[in-house]
Amino acid sequence: MTQDHSRYILHVAVPRPLRTLLSYTCADESAPKPGSRVLIPLGKQHAVGLVIRVETAPPEDADSRFTLKPVEAILDTTPLPDAHLLELLQWGARYYHHPVGEVIFSALPVALRKPKPLSSRLQKLLGRYEAPSLAPVERNHLQLTDEQQQCLHSIEQWNLQAPLRPILLHGITGSGKTEIYLRLIAPLFAAGKQVLVIVPEIGLTPQLLLRFAHFFGDTPMACLHSALSDGERMKAWLQARSGEARIIIGTRSAIFTPAPNLALIVIDEEHDASLKQQEGFRYHARDLAIKRAQMLNIPIIMGTATPSLESLYNADTARFHYVRLNQRPGTTRKPDLQIQDTRPFELQAGLTPHSLQAIRTTLARGEQVMVFLNRRGFAPALYCPSCGWQASCQHCSVKMTWHARRNKLVCHHCGAEQATPLRCPQCQNPQLTTQGQGTERLELALQTHFPAAVVVRIDRDSTSRKGELEAKLATVRSNDPLILVGTQMLAKGHDFPNLTLVIILDIDQSLLSTDYRALERLGQLLIQVAGRAGRADKAGKVILQTSQPDHPMLHQLVGHGYTPFARQLLEDRKRWHFPPFGYQALIRASSTASMEKALQFLEQISQLLIVTDGADIQRLGPIPALLEKRANRYRAQLLLGSQHRAALHAALLQLLNPSVKLPGRSGIRWSVDVDPIDFS
DNA sequence: AGCACGCCGACT
DNA sequence: GTCGGCGTGCTC
Numbered sequence: 169m170t171q172d173h174s175r176y177i178l179h180v181a182v183p184r185p186l187r188t189l190l191s192y193t194c195a196d197e198s199a200p201k202p203g204s205r206v207l208i209p210l211g212k213q214h215a216v217g218l219v220i221r222v223e224t225a226p227p228e229d230a231d232s233r234f235t236l237k238p239v240e241a242i243l244d245t246t247p248l249p250d251a252h253l254l255e256l257l258q259w260g261a262r263y264y265h266h267p268v269g270e271v272i273f274s275a276l277p278v279a280l281r282k283p284k285p286l287s288s289r290l291q292k293l294l295g296r297y298e299a300p301s302l303a304p305v306e307r308n309h310l311q312l313t314d315e316q317q318q319c320l321h322s323i324e325q326w327n328l329q330a331p332l333r334p335i336l337l338h339g340i341t342g343s344g345k346t347e348i349y350l351r352l353i354a355p356l357f358a359a360g361k362q363v364l365v366i367v368p369e370i371g372l373t374p375q376l377l378l379r380f381a382h383f384f385g386d387t388p389m390a391c392l393h394s395a396l397s398d399g400e401r402m403k404a405w406l407q408a409r410s411g412e413a414r415i416i417i418g419t420r421s422a423i424f425t426p427a428p429n430l431a432l433i434v435i436d437e438e439h440d441a442s443l444k445q446q447e448g449f450r451y452h453a454r455d456l457a458i459k460r461a462q463m464l465n466i467p468i469i470m471g472t473a474t475p476s477l478e479s480l481y482n483a484d485t486a487r488f489h490y491v492r493l494n495q496r497p498g499t500t501r502k503p504d505l506q507i508q509d510t511r512p513f514e515l516q517a518g519l520t521p522h523s524l525q526a527i528r529t530t531l532a533r534g535e536q537v538m539v540f541l542n543r544r545g546f547a548p549a550l551y552c553p554s555c556g557w558q559a560s561c562q563h564c565s566v567k568m569t570w571h572a573r574r575n576k577l578v579c580h581h582c583g584a585e586q587a588t589p590l591r592c593p594q595c596q597n598p599q600l601t602t603q604g605q606g607t608e609r610l611e612l613a614l615q616t617h618f619p620a621a622v623v624v625r626i627d628r629d630s631t632s633r634k635g636e637l638e639a640k641l642a643t644v645r646s647n648d649p650l651i652l653v654g655t656q657m658l659a660k661g662h663d664f665p666n667l668t669l670v671i672i673l674d675i676d677q678s679l680l681s682t683d684y685r686a687l688e689r690l691g692q693l694l695i696q697v698a699g700r701a702g703r704a705d706k707a708g709k710v711i712l713q714t715s716q717p718d719h720p721m722l723h724q725l726v727g728h729g730y731t732p733f734a735r736q737l738l739e740d741r742k743r744w745h746f747p748p749f750g751y752q753a754l755i756r757a758s759s760t761a762s763m764e765k766a767l768q769f770l771e772q773i774s775q776l777l778i779v780t781d782g783a784d785i786q787r788l789g790p791i792p793a794l795l796e797k798r799a800n801r802y803r804a805q806l807l808l809g810s811q812h813r814a815a816l817h818a819a820l821l822q823l824l825n826p827s828v829k830l831p832g833r834s835g836i837r838w839s840v841d842v843d844p845i846d847f848s
Numbered sequence: 849a850g851c852a853c854g855c856c857g858a859c860t
Numbered sequence: 861g862t863c864g865g866c867g868t869g870c871t872c
Contacts, residue, residue, distance in 0.1 A: 182871080184849055190872040211851065211871045234872055270849090834867055852870090859863080 174225045175199070178239060180217035181269040182210055183281065187261075187824060189220055189268065192239045203247025203254050207240040207283045214240065216283050218272050220254065243285055248276060248409075253426050256460050265753075265820050265840045266449045274449050275424035277402045286406075293403070312351070313497050316344050320351050326489045327467040334458050336438070336483045337471040338731075339493030341699025345471040346376070348493075349434050350383045352469065357387065357414060361431035365417045366453055368440035369660060370395055376436070380415055392418030392425060420445060420453035423460065431466055433457050437660070438470035438479055439692055441845055450841045473699060473730075474692040477741060480734050481748040503670075503701045503708035505726045509717040517613030518605050523671050523711055524617065530669040531621055531649045535706065538652040539610060540659070540697050541673045544627040545569035546609045547602030550577060552592035554599070559589070565797040571629065572608050582799040610673075611653045618651065626654035659697050670701040670710045679716045683794075683847050684746055687721055688737055695730050745786075747843070751813045753820055754844040756793070758801035758837050763792055766804035769836045774806055776828065777819055784815040794848045801837070805847070 174193030178200065182190050192208055199222045200206060208217045249257065249272075257275055261268040273281060312320065323335055339345040353363050367376060370393040377391060390404035390413035407413040409426040416425050420443050435443070435454050443453040454470065461468035470479060470488075483490035513520045518541070519527075527537050550559040550570045559568045561579035568577040568586065577586040591598040605613075611625040624640050631637035644652055647666040652658065678690040694712065702708020714722065725733040742749045755773060759765035770790030777785055786809040793803035810816040820840060822828070 177872095180872080184871065186849095186871075188872090192872060208872085213850070213871090215871095236872055850871095853868085855865100855867095857863105857865085859861105 174236075174238065177223045177225050177236065178206065178219050179221040179223070180206060180208060180239075181220050181272045182208065182217045183215055183269050183273045184210070185267040185270060187265075187267050190217070191234070191236050193225060193236045194239050194242070196242065200242045200244070201247045202251065203249050204242060204244040205248065205280065205283075206242050209237050209240060214283070216243065216281055217269070218248070218276075220258070220268075241283070243283060248280060249424075249426055250428065252460075252463060253424065256456065256463060257424070259459060260449070260451055260456055264449060264451055264842045265824055266451075271449050275421070277398065277405050279398050279402045312347065313344070313495065315493060315495050316347060316497075319491050319493055320348055322491050323348070323352060323469065323489075332461070332465060332467055333487065333489050334461065334482075335467065335469045335489045335491065336475060336479050337469055337491055337493070338475050338483075339471060339473060340496065341473045341696070342496040343473075343493035344497060345436070345493065346379055349436075349469070349471070350380070352432060352434075352467075353415070354384075356431045357384065359431070360429060362408070362411060362413070362427040362429045363415050363432045363434065364422065364425065364427060364430060364457075365415065365434040365436065366423055366443070366457060367417065367419060368437045368442040370419055377417060380417070384415070387414050388412055389415040389417060390425075392416065392422040394419060394421075420451075423453045423456050430464060433461050433466065433468040435468065435470040437472050439472045439474050439476040440660075441689070444843075444845055446846055448839075450839070450844075452843060452845075455843070474695045475734065477688055477734055477738055478748045480731075481738060484738075503698050503710050505698060505710045505712065507717045507722060507726055508711050508713045510713050510715050511717075517617050518610055518673055518713075519671065520713060523713060526669055526671070526709065526711060527614075527618065527651065530709075531618065531651070533668075534649050534666075535669070536644065536647070536650055536652060536664060536667040537669045537671070538654070538658060538664075538667055538697075538700060539614065539671045539673065540654065541605070541607050541610055542655050542693075543569075543604075543606045543674065544608070544629050544655055545578065545580070545606035546572035546612075547604050547606060549603040550588070550600055551603055552595060552597050552599075553601050554597040555592060555595040557592050557594040559586075563797070563800045565795060569606065570602055572612070573629070581795065607653050607655055614651050614653065622648065622650035624650055624652050626652065626657055628655070628657065631657070656693075658700070659693060662700070664700060666706070667700055668702050668706050668708050670697055670708065672697055672710070672712050675712060675714050676716055679714065679719050679722065684741070684744070685845060685847075688734070691721075691725050691730060691733050691737075694725065745809065745811060750809050750811050751816045752807060752809045752844060753816055754841040754847065755806045755808065755823075756803065756839050756841065757790075757805070758798075758803045760801055760835050763796065763802040763804065765836065766790075766802050767792070769833065769838065770804055770806040773823060776823060777808070784810050784812055785819050786810065807844075807847075 173195040176194040176199040178192045178194050179189040180192055200219050202219050202221060204219050205216050206219055208215055257272050258268060261271040326335060337345055356363060390408045392404050405425060408416045411428045416422060416427060435457050438454050445451050457468055482488040508520050508522055510520055516524060530537050547570045549567045551557060559577050561568050561584055563584055564579055564581045566581055568579050571578050575588050577588060592600060607625055607627050611623050615623045624643055626640055644664055675690060678686045698710040701710055724736055757766045757769045767790045774787055774790060788807040790804050790806045793805050796803060808816060
């Protein structure tokens with residue numbers, strides 16, 4: 169391999185789990201620009217890599233340790249991610265300690281992993297794209313309330329100040345956060361700018377798109393989410409990259425969409441856990457969005473009815489601007505929250521007599537009821553009353569859920585299914601019994617108890633077929649009296665004007681959980697679900713059923729509202745140096761062989777830390793994960809914490825240093841999760 | 849992630 | 861003697 173004719177050295181991110189760039193020579197007259205793809209030799213294979221840095225080759229071979237290989241082809245003449253996006257992606261790779269090539273290629277449309285130049289067909293398609301009118305279509309603008317007007321004014325003032333700070337918009341459900349977004353976006357169109365809007369779930373996207381379309385007329389928008397085909401995704405991505413799509417709406421991965429004229433980022437429901445990727449490159453879209461806005465020096469606004477403790481703390485310490493919307497236009501009445509002690513009662517259909525009575529009177533008034541239970545299936549356990557046998561998953565350390573409709577046992581962790589056994593496999597007893605209840609059983613019980621009522625169940629099982637969810641939502645929107653039964657799916661977004669009673673079941677587990685984030689999540693969920701009750705002129709009522717009615721935090725939430733509740737939780741976090749008062753990284757390991765192997769592996773990592781670092785790193789573990797076994801892998805974890813982000817960062821860098829050889833890694837899979845939010 | 853290399857057990 | 865098992869290490 170001679171370097172005689174090489175003019176450039178290219179530093180390339182490759183689609184492999186490597187934490188470094190690889191270097192190649194290039195003999196071409198002009199060098200590829202950073203952000204272009206190149207075809208490279210990689211071992212005995214060929215692969216598509218992305219040029220990160222270009223250097224002029226030294227005049228003579230400077231006796232380097234390697235003889236560099238030449239690139240095989242340059243695939244792009246224009247960069248795919250621009251310089252700014254490349255910088256963001258590299259920052260993300262460093263911050264989350266994830267291989268740079270995987271970060272970059274997970275941010276690009278999959279079509280670009282193939283060694284084909286951007287097709288001329290797509291370029292033509294874009295060339296023919298009709299240039300939209302720049303002026304927003306003024307129609308059907310709601311008059312802003314005084315509160316909204318003031319809020320908008322504050323935000324506009326802040327966005328004129330330097331340095332810019334992220335804005336936290338804390339607005340109760342129905343207070344009109346979207347209206348604020350729209351008004352902030354409007355003037356940007358006149359200037360030919362682009363706006364990126366990140367939403368937690370695809371389910372919320374069509375609604376928001378309609379709202380935007382209604383407000384802005386025929387503004388070209390691009391929509392990016394996981395349900396798109398590769399072609400659709402590519403098209404939306406190219407339209408954003410060309411600057412033609414003016415509004416880009418998408419789920420978390422849309423934070424990596426190129427947008428040359430980006431002027432504002434909106435994060436809707438900033439507290440939502442689905443903004444954090446839970447596999448592979450475990451980034452938080454909100455945090456990367458803040459970084460992106462900072463790099464571009466453009467405003468970012470984060471809206472929610474229930475701010476994450478992190479964001480609330482950032483507002484308290486003036487890292488964020490903070491503004492509230494406390495009123496619901498069109499109604500003055502707040503929902504009435506009640507705690508129902510379940511202990512004194514024999515429950516029917518899982519409900520107390522008081523809850524049943526409330527349902528009856530609500531239906532009689534011609535209004536709708538929602539019963540929220542975050543557990544699908546008929547029953548979470550099937551067991552034998554005579555010998556105590558329980559149906560558990562072969563591959564995971566969990567009980568299987570019995571589904572009545574399909575008459576099957578299903579594992580909600582690995583998806584394994586089994587026919588319902590006719591008799592106990594242990595003692596042959598034919599009388600197997602279920603224990604506990606899920607939405608399927610709740611639906612049946614409510615239907616039995618209220619035979620004349622319409623009961624609609626909305627969960628993953630009852631809405632898996634195409635169009636099913638839409639049909640059910642349409643039924644609810646007819647505003648006829650009915651009982652709505654459902655899981656988490658119901659907690660977000662949907663507007664049901666005639667819904668005036670919400671009953672929330674089975675919150676005990678969260679109240680008693682050892683996960684320090686469980687209470688924060690419960691508070692957010694309760695407020696979000698309660699926000700579904702009582703719209704327009706109808707007062708809403710929310711009943712929380714629990715066997716822990718004296719739990720102080722529950723009283724705090726119900727008695728004083730979300731903010732005092734969150735501040736109380738922040739006090740606890742401060743005492744324990746938990747985030748946001750400290751920083752954490754979770755190292756997970758799993759083994760097909762045994763729990764012992766996974767723990768041993770993490771123990772070695774822990775030992776390494778003792779040697780390399782001393783004082784400032786706290787360790788919890790290694791311990792078996794909450795879910796000890798999943799899909800035939802034994803899972804363990806090691807939690808690292810520090811008061812100083814830099815110290816934690818340095819410790820992780822030491823561990824991941826390629827010179828550190830971790831022995832006995834056969835059959836071990838492991839990963840690093842920086843700023844973890846899920847500890848299962 | 850792929851892929852090759854290498855070091856041990858059972859086979860035509 | 862070799863075929864192939866997977867444990868280990870490398871990819872410019």
